[in-house]
Amino acid sequence: MTGVELGWWGVPLAMLAGALRVSVPFIWVSLGECLTERAGRINLGLEGTLVLGAMSAYAIAVETGSPWLGVLAALLIGAVWGALHSSLCSLARVNDIAVGIALMLLGIGVAWFVGKPYIQPQAPDLPALSLGFWSDIAQLQAALTISWLLVLGVFTAIALHIFFRYTTLGLIVRTVGDSHDAARAMGYSPLRVRFWSTVCGSAMAGVGGASLSLFYPGSWNEGISSGQGLIAVALVIFARWQPLNCLWASLLFGGAGALGPALQSVGISEGYYLFYAAPYVITLMLLIMTSSPQGKLRGAPLELSITRH
Amino acid sequence: MSRLSFILRALSTALIELIVPVLAVLTGFVVFALLLFSLDRSPVEFASLIWKAGFGSAFAWENTLLRAAPLILLALCVALPARLGLVVIGGEGAMVIGGLTVAIVAPYLAPTLGVTGIVILSVVGALAGGLWIGAVGLLKSKRGVNETIASLLMTYVAIAVLNHLVTGPLRDPASLNKPSTLPVDTAFTLPGMNALNVHAGLWIGVVACLFFWWLIARTSLGFGARIVGANRQAAQWQGLPVSSLIIGFSFAGGACAGLAGAIEIMAVHKSANASLASGLGYSAILVAFLARHDPRAVLLVAVLMGGLEASSGLIQRRMDLPDATILVLQGVIFVVLLSSETLRGRPILGQSLTSFRHIVPGLHNKAATGAST
Numbered sequence: 001m002t003g004v005e006l007g008w009w010g011v012p013l014a015m016l017a018g019a020l021r022v023s024v025p026f027i028w029v030s031l032g033e034c035l036t037e038r039a040g041r042i043n044l045g046l047e048g049t050l051v052l053g054a055m056s057a058y059a060i061a062v063e064t065g066s067p068w069l070g071v072l073a074a075l076l077i078g079a080v081w082g083a084l085h086s087s088l089c090s091l092a093r094v095n096d097i098a099v100g101i102a103l104m105l106l107g108i109g110v111a112w113f114v115g116k117p118y119i120q121p122q123a124p125d126l127p128a129l130s131l132g133f134w135s136d137i138a139q140l141q142a143a144l145t146i147s148w149l150l151v152l153g154v155f156t157a158i159a160l161h162i163f164f165r166y167t168t169l170g171l172i173v174r175t176v177g178d179s180h181d182a183a184r185a186m187g188y189s190p191l192r193v194r195f196w197s198t199v200c201g202s203a204m205a206g207v208g209g210a211s212l213s214l215f216y217p218g219s220w221n222e223g224i225s226s227g228q229g230l231i232a233v234a235l236v237i238f239a240r241w242q243p244l245n246c247l248w249a250s251l252l253f254g255g256a257g258a259l260g261p262a263l264q265s266v267g268i269s270e271g272y273y274l275f276y277a278a279p280y281v282i283t284l285m286l287l288i289m290t291s292s293p294q295g296k297l298r299g300a301p302l303e304l305s306i307t308r309h
Numbered sequence: 310m311s312r313l314s315f316i317l318r319a320l321s322t323a324l325i326e327l328i329v330p331v332l333a334v335l336t337g338f339v340v341f342a343l344l345l346f347s348l349d350r351s352p353v354e355f356a357s358l359i360w361k362a363g364f365g366s367a368f369a370w371e372n373t374l375l376r377a378a379p380l381i382l383l384a385l386c387v388a389l390p391a392r393l394g395l396v397v398i399g400g401e402g403a404m405v406i407g408g409l410t411v412a413i414v415a416p417y418l419a420p421t422l423g424v425t426g427i428v429i430l431s432v433v434g435a436l437a438g439g440l441w442i443g444a445v446g447l448l449k450s451k452r453g454v455n456e457t458i459a460s461l462l463m464t465y466v467a468i469a470v471l472n473h474l475v476t477g478p479l480r481d482p483a484s485l486n487k488p489s490t491l492p493v494d495t496a497f498t499l500p501g502m503n504a505l506n507v508h509a510g511l512w513i514g515v516v517a518c519l520f521f522w523w524l525i526a527r528t529s530l531g532f533g534a535r536i537v538g539a540n541r542q543a544a545q546w547q548g549l550p551v552s553s554l555i556i557g558f559s560f561a562g563g564a565c566a567g568l569a570g571a572i573e574i575m576a577v578h579k580s581a582n583a584s585l586a587s588g589l590g591y592s593a594i595l596v597a598f599l600a601r602h603d604p605r606a607v608l609l610v611a612v613l614m615g616g617l618e619a620s621s622g623l624i625q626r627r628m629d630l631p632d633a634t635i636l637v638l639q640g641v642i643f644v645v646l647l648s649s650e651t652l653r654g655r656p657i658l659g660q661s662l663t664s665f666r667h668i669v670p671g672l673h674n675k676a677a678t679g680a681s682t
């Protein structure tokens with residue numbers, strides 16, 4: 001029964017498929033940023049890390065033939081980029097937001113520079129997990145073919161939730177994020193905690209990039225990411241710095257991002273590009289709604305420069 | 310006696326203000342030269358190509374100034390809000406909106422208007438860009454929305470709106486390969502400057518820079534803005550109109566970027582299409598930071614950056630390097646520049662270096678406490 005005509009049911013189905021695919025980079029980047037921001041630092045450069053991760057994953061997958069080595073490469077390059085961000089921010093009087101912008105631009109530049117020869121060759125895709133075997137509707141099977149990186153992302157979100165809530169190390173990270181002085185008084189080095197939080201967070205963003213180039217859309221070109229990293233950073237504010245909320249917010253966003261292509265698939269092509277603007281507009285609305293005139297955000301790490309005036 | 314020491318101190322401060330960015334640029338070039346070395350390319354050839362294509366001839370200067378003109382105005386979009394402590398990086402979007410609005414309005418103006426039409430279109434473009442970034446300032450002051458994220462998000466929105474309009478409702482049926490709006494009437498083409506074959510947009514940029522320098526350095530309005538930038542709470546307690554200043558300076562910055570878009574449409578592209586989002590808005594971020602958000606310095610740095618942009622094509626062809634080469638160079642310079650901030654101000658070199666110790670376990674000691682966050 002492959003020829004089932006779904007009609008308008010195709011729209012929610014395509015949005016479900018979108019939620020399960022488009023959301024993967026959002027999940028990884030927002031979890032990474034969540035970890036970094038919980039330690040009291042903001043890394044605006046994750047858009048660059050995402051593009052860099054996408055490029056290195058693709059390049060390594062092409063060179064070695066193994067997509068999982070590609071994911072590992074993206075993880076490592078993300079960690080390196082995070083280490084760079086964090087080292088620079090550790091210097092006195094160096095502003096984390098400005099460094100983030102610089103590393104975003106440099107990361108995109110380096111990715112385009114190094115990745116130029118890899119636009120043509122085809123890299124092996126990451127293996128997929130088929131959850132639609134119980135149904136004989138082809139479209140549903142296609143929608144439920146998900147990335148292993150989504151599964152890993154869900155586990156990471158749960159792990160991060162447990163980490164913050166129930167572990168000593170998580171408590172230390174939160175303490176550093178809430179009060180530099182309190183953490184120091186307890187004998188912890190805020191800079192060291194922030195360094196490793198940024199490194200790990202940036203590595204996660206690199207994995208998000210790998211899912212872009214190796215699963216969905218599954219190719220490498222210069223337009224592979226258009227602000228997904230930035231949206232994910234904004235999502236963390238909406239998610240009130242809670243890893244599980246980051247997960248839900250990302251899934252929601254994946255679905256919203258798939259609205260344009262979904263409507264196009266049922267023949268509505270009017271205002272095609274405007275639907276591309278939808279995720280940015282929605283993010284902006286969420287930012288407006290979740291911000292507050294006093295600049296104090298509920299649930300925000302107190303040391304975060306984004307909430308200080 | 311004390312007067313002399315005051316002058317000496319002012320001089321040395323000014324010298325450091327100048328030396329730090331210059332050293333940062335040089336260091337950036339050295340790092341980039343090492344990168345070229347590792348790729349078996351000659352840094353000397355790279356430098357000579359920049360010189361040749363950017364500054365070596367009258368033709369090169371034309372190319373350079375052609376790019377410097379929008380860069381100056383776009384850098385003001387970063388520099389003006391920065392004086393109040395805002396990091397606005399959405400100049401690219403304001404330029405797109407400004408240019409797009411001009412392309413929309415132009416067909417309604419009679420070609421007989423001539424120069425008056427050019428003035429009207431410039432004002433329209435500036436107004437559109439001003440409202441675009443002014444909205445960012447409004448959200449910042451009224452709702453506390455982070456201006457950096459908001460302005461960049463709005464850039465993506467602006468580009469989507471541009472793509473929607475030029476491929477759909479506003480598409481000129483005659484534009485086949487590259488969807489564009491109807492071309493702006495030649496009566497509204499910006500006149501050239503006398504000596505060089507560069508449009509008058511450069512003069513507009515120069516005038517804007519000098520005006521905003523005067524506004525910031527010599528008027529009470531600018532003084533208020535600088536107080537807000539130094540300490541927003543103190544400014545509030547002083548009874549300064551902090552919100553209005555933030556919205557006003559954001560509007561002014563956006564108006565500059567919108568004007569840049571208007572000029573690009575009237576002098577270069579002639580109709581709105583995808584090339585309006587040229588990426589110059591991002592290069593302008595670096596221009597503003599290198600100029601330390603001083604409008605006078607923006608002029609100089611924008612010309613240098615314009616030369617770099619102008620030489621991009623030749624470097625690609627002659628040295629067989631990807632088009633992202635200039636992006637990498639700009640990124641390296643940006644990173645080095647921001648790191649050099651740590652050398653500025655009271656404490657000397659040694660103290661900031663100790664802050665690296667925390668990274669290596671075991672080396673952590675009380676010396677690291679000097680580092681601020």
